[in-house]
Amino acid sequence: xxxxxxxxxxxxxxxxxxxxxxxxxxxxxxxxxxxxxxxxxxxxxxxxxxxxxxxxxxxxxxxxxxxxxxxxxxxxxxxxxxxxxxxxxxxxxxxxxxxxxxxxxxxxxxxxxxxxxxxxxxxxxxxxxxxxxxxxxxxxxxxxxxxxxxxxxxxxxxxxxxxxxxxxxxxxxxxxxxxxxxxxxxxxxxxxxxxxxxxxxxxxxxxxxxxxxxxxxxxxxxxxxxxxxxxxxxxxxxxxxxxxxxxxxxxxxxxxxxxxxxxxxxxxxxxxxxxxxxxxxxxxxxxxxxxxxxxxxxxxxxxxxxxxxxxxxxxxxxxxxxxxxxxxxxxxxxxxxxxxxxxxxxxxxxxxxxxxxxxxxxxxxxxxxxxxxxxxxxxxxxxxxxxxxxxxxxxxxxxxxxxxxxxxxxxxxxxxxxxxxxxxxxxxxxxxxxxxxxxxxxxxxxxxxxxxxxxxxxxxxxxxxxxxxxxxxxxxxxxxxxxxxxxxxxxxxxxxxxxxxxxxxxxxxxxxxxxxxxxxxxxxxxxxxxxxxxxxxxxxxxxxxxxxxxxxxxxxxxxxxxxxxxxxxxxxxxxxxxxxxxxxxxxxxxxxxxxxxxxxxxxxxxxxxxxxxxxxxxxxxxxxxxxxxxxxxxxxxxxxxxxxxxxxxxxxxxxxxxxxxxxxxxxxxxxxxxxxxxxxxxxxxxxxxxxxxxxxx
Numbered sequence: 001x002x003x004x005x006x007x008x009x010x011x012x013x014x015x016x017x018x019x020x021x022x023x024x025x026x027x028x029x030x031x032x033x034x035x036x037x038x039x040x041x042x043x044x045x046x047x048x049x050x051x052x053x054x055x056x057x058x059x060x061x062x063x064x065x066x067x068x069x070x071x072x073x074x075x076x077x078x079x080x081x082x083x084x085x086x087x088x089x090x091x092x093x094x095x096x097x098x099x100x101x102x103x104x105x106x107x108x109x110x111x112x113x114x115x116x117x118x119x120x121x122x123x124x125x126x127x128x129x130x131x132x133x134x135x136x137x138x139x140x141x142x143x144x145x146x147x148x149x150x151x152x153x154x155x156x157x158x159x160x161x162x163x164x165x166x167x168x169x170x171x172x173x174x175x176x177x178x179x180x181x182x183x184x185x186x187x188x189x190x191x192x193x194x195x196x197x198x199x200x201x202x203x204x205x206x207x208x209x210x211x212x213x214x215x216x217x218x219x220x221x222x223x224x225x226x227x228x229x230x231x232x233x234x235x236x237x238x239x240x241x242x243x244x245x246x247x248x249x250x251x252x253x254x255x256x257x258x259x260x261x262x263x264x265x266x267x268x269x270x271x272x273x274x275x276x277x278x279x280x281x282x283x284x285x286x287x288x289x290x291x292x293x294x295x296x297x298x299x300x301x302x303x304x305x306x307x308x309x310x311x312x313x314x315x316x317x318x319x320x321x322x323x324x325x326x327x328x329x330x331x332x333x334x335x336x337x338x339x340x341x342x343x344x345x346x347x348x349x350x351x352x353x354x355x356x357x358x359x360x361x362x363x364x365x366x367x368x369x370x371x372x373x374x375x376x377x378x379x380x381x382x383x384x385x386x387x388x389x390x391x392x393x394x395x396x397x398x399x400x401x402x403x404x405x406x407x408x409x410x411x412x413x414x415x416x417x418x419x420x421x422x423x424x425x426x427x428x429x430x431x432x433x434x435x436x437x438x439x440x441x442x443x444x445x446x447x448x449x450x451x452x453x454x455x456x457x458x459x460x461x462x463x464x465x466x467x468x469x470x471x472x473x474x475x476x477x478x479x480x481x482x483x484x485x486x487x488x489x490x491x492x493x494x495x496x497x498x499x500x501x502x503x504x505x506x507x508x509x510x511x512x513x514x515x516x517x518x519x520x521x522x523x524x525x526x527x528x529x530x531x532x533x534x535x536x537x538x539x540x541x542x543x544x545x546x547x548x549x550x551x552x553x554x555x556x557x558x559x560x561x562x563x564x565x566x567x568x569x570x571x572x573x574x575x576x577x578x579x580x581x582x583x584x585x586x587x588x589x590x591x592x593x594x595x596x597x598x599x600x601x602x603x604x605x606x607x608x609x610x611x612x613x614x615x616x617x618x619x620x621x622x623x624x625x626x627x628x629x630x631x632x633x634x635x636x637x638x639x640x641x642x643x644x645x646x647x648x649x650x651x652x653x654x655x656x657x658x659x660x661x662x663x664x665x666x667x668x669x670x671x672x673x674x675x676x677x678x679x680x681x682x683x684x685x686x687x688x689x690x691x692x693x694x695x696x697x
Contacts, residue, residue, distance in 0.1 A: 039070040043077055043117035045097075045110070046494075048137045049144055051486040055366075056101070056132055057317055063097040063121065064492055065112040066144065072151030073219050074144050076496040077114060084111040090125055101125055101132070145485045148220070149478050156219075157481045158463045159189025161443070163225065163420070165196060165452050173198040175205055177212035185216040188460045191484060192223030194451060195273065200226070200236045203271060203509040210272025211502055214495065220485060221493040223321070223449075225275035228264050231294055231653050232634070239267045240518040243653035245280055245307070246636075247529035249298035249677030250652060250694075254310040256525055257297075261314020261322075263518045268320050270512035272505070274493050275321040277371060277420075279311040281358040282330045284678060287637050288605045292330050294634060294652050298677025299691055301354050305361035312367055321491045324362040325371035326422055327409065328380070328398055329355025342428070343395065347379045360413055368487055369418040370409060372399040372447065374428035380404055387432040397428055400438065405446030418483045420449040430454050436462030443472055448480035519657075526657035530665045531650045531674035532695040533639060538627050538647040540668025540697060541595055548572045549597060550590035552621060554579035554614075557601035558633060558654040565663035566597060580613040581620050596626050597666065601633040601654070608638050610683065615641035622646075631662050637680055640688065650674070671697050 046052055046064040054061065065077040083093040087108035091101045099110055107124040122135035136142075149157070166174045166181050174181065175198075184190070193213055200206045210224050226235045231244015240263055248257050261279070268276055283304050284296035297304045312322040328351060329344060344355065359370065376395035381403040383396040398404040399421045409415045421442050424430065429438045435454035439462060442450060453459040466472040488494060512518075532539065543549065551566055553559030555577050563575045574593065576586050590596065598618050602608040608615060619642050622628050632638040632650040639648045649665060649672065651658040664670035675694035682688045 038073070040067055040117075041070050042068040042141055043081075043112065043114050043119055044068060044142055044144065045112050045119045045121050045137075046489055046492075047134065048119060048121055048142050049489060050136070050138070050142060051145055051482070052489045054490065055316055059101050059103075061099040061101070061123070061134075062319070062492070063093075063099060063110060063112070064494065065097060065114070065119070066494065067114070067117075067497065068141075068144050068147070072144075072148040074148065074494065076492075076494040077112075078496050079498045080114055082113050082115075084113075085109075086111070091123055099123065103127065145482055145489070148485060149481050152481065154464055154467050154474070154477070155460070156189045157477045158460055158467070160191035160220070160481050160484050161447075161449055161463075161477070162188065162190055162453060162456060162460060163192035163194055163223065163449050163451050164190065164456050165194045167196045167198045174209075175199060175201055176209055177216065182212070182216040184456060185213070185222075186218060188456055189218055190222070190456070191217075191220070192225060192275075192449065194225045194227075194277075195235060196226075197235050197237060200238075200271070202238050203513040204506050206236070206271040206273075207505050207509045208502065211499075211505070214272070215499075217495065219495065221488050221495045223275050223484075223488065223493060224273050225277055225321075225323075226268065226273050227277045228268060228273075229278045229280055229295060230260060230264065231655075233295060236267065236271065236513070239513040240264075240515075240522050241655045241657070242522055243526050243529055243651070243655055243658045244294050245297045246284075246294035246677055247525060247652040247658070247674075248307055248311075249296070249303055250529040250531050250650070250674035251525060252303070252675055253528065254306055256521075256528065257307040257310035258314040259521050260525060261311035262317050263314075263521055265315040265318030265320035267513045267518065269318045270509040272509075273320075274491060275323065275369075276315055277323045277325060278315075279308045279322070279324065279362075280326070281305075281308045281324040281362055282326055283354050283358060285354065287635075287678065287681060289330075292326075293603065299679060300677070301357040303677060305358040308358055308362055309365045312362060312365060316366065319491055321368040321487060321493075323369040323371050323420065324359055324367045326373035326375070327359055327370045328373065328375075328377055328404060329359070330373045330375055342374075343376045343378065345378060351377070351380070356413070363413060363415045363417075367417065368491070369420050369449075370415060371420050371422055371451075372405065373397075374399050374422050374426055377401075377404065380408060385433075388434050388437070389431045394432060399424075399429060399447065400433070400441040400445050402445045410446060416483075418448045418487050419446060421447050421451050423452040424450055424459075425452050425454045435459050439463055440466045440472060443476065443480070448483050522655075523657050523661070526651070526653070526655070526661040527664070527670050529652055529658070529674045530661050530670060530672045531636070531652075531676055532647070532665065532672040533632075533636070533650060533676065533680070533689055533693065534645065534648040535695050536646045538595075538629060539649075539666060541629070541666055543570055543594060546572065547594035548574060548590075548592055549595050550574045550576060550593040550626075551597045551599070552576045552578065552582070552590070552617070553599035554601075557599065557614075558659070559599040559601075561654070561656060561659040562597065562599045562631060562633075562663065565659045566666075569663060569667045578617065581617050587624070590626070591624070593626055596621050596624070596628045597631065598628060599631045599633050600638045602635055602638055608635070608641055610641045612641070614638075618642040618645065629666055636676060636678060640680060640683060643682075643688070650676075668697065
């Protein structure tokens with residue numbers, strides 16, 4: 001897996017050599033008093049494990065010491081460990097194992113010891129060649145992943161591959177660990193969980209919940225994941241609330257995308273969450289897409305690739321695992337895979353140019369995981385199967401396709417990381433295949449992690465039986481477990497011998513999550529994303545104190561936030577709360593208005609159709625002859641049905657910062673610099689506004 005390394009202003013390449021290492025600092029010896037079943041066998045530096053790779057970021061490289069036991073388990077050795085650098089002119093190392101390169105040419109050995117066992121790794125800096133050379137030790141002692149797998153039972157291996165959700169338990173939101181959930185995790189050796197908004201109320205509560213999940217895990221640390229994309233898919237109830245990927249696409253700024261990824265990673269890390277199911281790398285070329293839309297950076301594959309890489313690099317700076325989704329691409333679909341089975345009909349030439357391109361770039365940039373899409377790609381795999389739902393013949397979705405997961409991702413695209421399915425409880429999967437059959441198909445296709453299986457007990461037992469019967473080869477399971485353990489080691493997701501103080505973790509979370517510095521980046525993204533699509537010499541508004549401004553829209557579509565922001569700029573404001581055409585009485589209330597500001601919010605084709613209530617309402621306002629400014633709150637396509645509006649701007653998000661930025665733009669306090677990341681079409685399919693269009697003052 002290729003890794004980006006940042007050392008000051010240099011462009012650095014990591015060369016990893018496997019050399020024979022001779023211990024120089026104390027003899028290794030076993031502890032005689034260790035229980036034979038869990039005898040401590042060794043201490044190794046994690047970067048010496050052959051599968052492990054790690055970024056050098058800002059001139060620093062984090063190393064961990066691992067204690068390895070006779071039963072194959074390994075723990076983070078974080079008590080009474082001494083670190084040493086043999087050449088302090090080249091690099092220093094702090095008590096936690098963080099190496100700092102000092103900019104001087106030369107070579108150093110970094111040692112770790114617990115007084116009984118020791119290990120070393122070599123780091124060489126060649127400034128004149130812009131190179132850092134990391135020389136790993138080698139030998140059987142470093143095959144800790146292989147040893148772990150050899151000691152694991154089939155249920156333990158399968159457990160690593162299961163990632164259920166526990167949104168609710170006995171009818172209540174799971175905001176703290178329940179004894180039955182902890183028992184389930186132990187019984188089925190669960191290796192990961194996914195959290196949702198129901199689980200993440202406050203930073204204090206979230207860190208305690210995630211800590212409880214880690215405590216419940218038997219071995220190896222638990223992947224704790226979340227869909228923290230930003231925008232409409234934001235799971236943390238507290239913290240920084242970014243406008244989302246399409247807003248980033250409108251900024252055209254890789255720098256901002258990197259900042260967003262880093263902030264999201266910092267807040268997840270503070271909350272004890274170590275894996276983000278982001279960034280979305282779908283190319284949203286279909287304006288009728290009901291499930292991706294503003295979750296995508298846009299319709300240009302290069303833009304999606306560039307911003308996605310910057311975003312994932314930001315996540316990696318916080319050591320948060322990243323996931324590109326939804327492979328091979330959900331951006332050109334008109335069916336929601338939560339409900340049905342979408343199809344992308346294109347051949348490989350087109351797919352390589354559009355859908356697959358950002359994913360390949362993400363793989364090249366070191367993405368940790370790829371999430372599959374429950375979408376059919378008949379030109380990749382034309383396999384037909386019989387739906388359990390109604391007995392009809394359907395195409396095999398990518399999530400269950402060997403040709404897609406193993407042939408394409410592993411073979412043609414050479415991806416070495418983890419493949420995780422999209423949620424296995426979505427209608428496209430569970431309705432057509434059933435929980436157990438879908439799980440077996442996904443594993444045989446090449447999936448490493450089954451996300452949100454329907455019935456942990458049922459699916460786990462079904463997978464055990466499939467392995468015991470030979471329906472799933474043990475070697476197929478072992479491949480997945482190796483990738484999962486590699487991911488955990490790469491991202492330092494290892495159970496520690498001594499846990500951190502929970503109160504200190506809570507204090508840190510309260511400091512980091514939603515910090516003023518993070519909120520400032522949120523405001524910057526919102527301000528730079530605002531896209532002025534149309535302006536018939538109307539904006540910025542020039543209003544006198546006595547002028548009335550009418551704000552129209554439905555408060556359920558967040559228009560109350562629009563009203564509140566307008567009132568910060570002008571006192572004489574009348575608000576009409578409606579999502580349909582105005583009554584005569586309502587029209588009478590606004591007939592003396594100098595300007596009308598209308599907010600429309602749509603997420604579907606039907607919502608923006610000319611006959612839809614909000615579109616009829618907006619055209620009714622335009623017909624009054626009063627100048628109308630329309631704000632597209634979510635999707636940029638709303639203007640398709642009210643082309644004659646005086647001014648139209650898009651904010652791509654319903655968060656507070658985006659409303660503030662829109663209204664600041666309307667009143668001239670923010671110069672709009674956003675550019676459309678998608679093309680807006682007329683109702684007949686002709687182009688209304690091209691991708692890249694955007695006006696300024």
